Amino acid sequence: MQNDDINEQEVQALLRDYPMPTADAEFFEQALARATREGSRQQRNRWLLTGFGSAIAAGLVVWLMSGILLTAPQAPDAQLTIPGITIALEQPRTINLIFSSATALDSATLTVSLPEGIELVGFPGQREISWETSLQAGKNLLPLKLIALTPTGGELLARLEHDDRNRIFRLHVDVS
Numbered sequence: 001m002q003n004d005d006i007n008e009q010e011v012q013a014l015l016r017d018y019p020m021p022t023a024d025a026e027f028f029e030q031a032l033a034r035a036t037r038e039g040s041r042q043q044r045n046r047w048l049l050t051g052f053g054s055a056i057a058a059g060l061v062v063w064l065m066s067g068i069l070l071t072a073p074q075a076p077d078a079q080l081t082i083p084g085i086t087i088a089l090e091q092p093r094t095i096n097l098i099f100s101s102a103t104a105l106d107s108a109t110l111t112v113s114l115p116e117g118i119e120l121v122g123f124p125g126q127r128e129i130s131w132e133t134s135l136q137a138g139k140n141l142l143p144l145k146l147i148a149l150t151p152t153g154g155e156l157l158a159r160l161e162h163d164d165r166n167r168i169f170r171l172h173v174d175v176s
Contacts, residue, residue, distance in 0.1 A: 084171065087173060088175070090147065090148065090149065096141055099135060105162045107132055108134065108160055110132075110159070111128060111159045117154070135160075154173060155171070
């Protein structure tokens, strides 16, 4: 402990021999502005990384759900792996479905069938919601904001019908 006090005293004595200019008010303003910018940039980068991670997770669901719509017939007995997601009980979560179409489709009917205990936000108590829509050629995004009211989960079906053709997309929803 004594050696530390001596070393500290020696350093302070040496520093007294070197004059140090005093900082003006502009220096402090610039230092505070720089520190604020750096903190904002780090926070913005953190949020961007969080958003990017969420986008990757949503993109995975989109990738699993997408396909070429209404261009190839579906085999009725095809054994397909059903993609799935997990949502938290009573926590709204937006999932994005993408419907790919080789051509534009006018007056297509889209029907979403929900498993029991899962609702589409804004449509309380409804397990099946249908509406008429038009699709552009290429990828068409359908964001669905789901909320789980019970821990059961189940299979969500999205059925797209146009003229005499239809396509059904399945998504297994687990609730945690």
